[in-house]
Amino acid sequence: MNLITYEHRRAIYENAVHTNGAAEQEDKFFEELGEFLDSYMKYKHGRDTKEHFVEELADATIMFEQLRVIYDVNDEVCAAMDAKVLRLQANLNKIADEMLAELTITGGTDI
DSSP states (O other): OOSSOHHHHHHHHHHHHHHHOHHHHHHHHHHHHHHHHHHHHHHHTTSSOHHHHHHHHHHHHHHHHHHHHHTTOHHHHHHHHHHHHHHHHHHHHHHHHHHHHHHHHHTOOOO
């Protein structure tokens, strides 16, 4: 559903880093991250709108992607994310297996 490909976004990020400088974009990262955290806590406690929360999450995500460009670590980040998601899946499978085993031991049938 993305309107812009990652390659196009990456070109824009590279332009932003070239135009503003890496240090400025890194500072912007921390600013956007702080705004996201503030919005997240407010949204979590019912004091912010979903729309504002989504906007701040998008801003923070864009800045995370710019860091991947600044440090040229996109492939490494993707590989680390893949490994962590696979580990999460393995942990979820283990929990499901343990729950099933517990139901079998106790004779329960409702999940």
